[in-house]
Amino acid sequence: MGVWYATREDMKAELDFKETSRSNGRIDRALESASRSAEGLLHRRFYPQTATRYWDWPNEQTARPWRLWLDDSELISVTSLSSGGTAIVASSYNLEPNRSGPPYSRIELKLSTSAAFGGGSTHQRDITVTGLWGYRNDETLVADVDEAMTVSEADLDVTSSAGIGVGSVLRIGSERLLVTGKAMKDTGVNIDASDSLTASAADVSITVSTLTAAPAVDEVILIDSERMLVVDVAGSVLTVKRAWDGSVLAAHAAGADIYAPRTLTVTRGALGTTAAAMSAGDDIYRWDPPGPVRELTVAEALTSLLQGQSGYARVVGSGEAQREASGRGLRDLRESVYASHGRKARTRAV
Structure with missing residues (x-):
């Protein structure tokens, strides 16, 4: 079981499902699938995770040698930072963007200090960052x-x-x-x-x-x-x-x-x-996951369950007005949540 962005109880409140092991299993599978789909669409993981991660230095992004781009490893807070085996204290770097983070997408050394990236015996895994990774810790x-x-x-x-x-x-x-x-x-x-x-x-x-x-x-x-x-x-x-x-x-x-x-x-x-x-x-x-991400997860899981119940041939309306479900509302929700919480590609200088 991975981390879900909605709970079994959220789903049952929407569907008024009975409390049976069979329905629990179906809901759990739908939530797992929906949570991973949301991550794929939005290009980020939202939950907080404590871990140590590594970067080569120098690498292809060293146009500004005081700046480390974190890319998909978004950061909430730092426990320790080192480069080439030398610790870099918190007063020697900034987490950016400071006006909207977390999540932070880059670490910048303060130009007023003597701190520097590099100095290891090789460029591989020269920079070590231990911290809390993810979108936000609400x-x-x-x-x-x-x-x-x-x-x-x-x-x-x-x-x-x-x-x-x-x-x-x-x-x-x-x-x-x-x-x-x-x-x-x-x-x-x-x-x-x-x-x-x-x-x-x-x-x-x-x-x-x-x-x-x-x-x-x-x-x-x-x-x-x-x-x-x-x-x-x-x-x-x-x-x-x-x-x-x-x-x-x-x-x-x-x-x-x-x-x-x-x-x-x-x-x-x-x-x-x-x-x-x-x-x-x-x-x-x-x-607490971001509200729009939670709503998207519930919507994706609901769609999966209802389509499964109909053999993936779900229809709406009745009689002459009966038609296949268009999924237009779900598409609109995906676009809205991507606009508010999707991680967009950044442009790199060559």
Whole structure:
């Protein structure tokens, strides 16, 4: 599984897919394909990755010997820079373009310093840059760690799953993690003793027994065998959408346990980071892809799923007005996102 620019939950919200392993697999394949297609169209990878990369010096782009073009290796921040085995300190270079970066497309040595590229025994891999690569590192605080974790554990308990989906990139401390699955966990919250639910789609208010660890807006909860989507919270009262994810509407007694998908299956030490022990209460940040890129990924994945369901012979309209789907809206979206987030070719001097 690579990094996705949308989550399984994003897709299910668009399609109202049922929660089955079969539909999950189809959605996951579509998201993987759509994410790679977006990278191919836009000529860049957007996710943050810690890595060390190398450049020859001199090379074909040394018209200005103080400037290193990074080309497709776009940079968010630098940890260390060296050339010919000699470290170059941060005060001796600029990351450019400074008015719009990150991402940064070049490193320029300050002409007021004595720093220089070159000086190694050969030109090969003379320049070494260690840093955070990608488009931008935009993050949102979404939850806390709910239980201490060792470096080898792959199940992460969180205080809320509302902002986390399968496919999310999380950061806890210096470690990044990829969410590959979600499982239900007892929240410790119950339907209040004064309340109950009937088997009616119109019965949408739940009074909870405690506000501690209570479900949040956009969190999916499980009561008995019925899933519900929390759409609003007012004090101790949840407003929910019943029979969510294809579950069956049912009655629920006072005191029934409330579960939420707060146990995450994660890939540890992802994107160049190292797995580390975690403590309860540690902050969890979610990396957020650019909005247009996320929309394009969802659109591409939706098209793939719907075309697959129709044997790639999808039509719109009915009767005499029936016609093949033109894909015009998707083409317009591709052009719009390429204009706003595509990496354009630069012109080099000869």
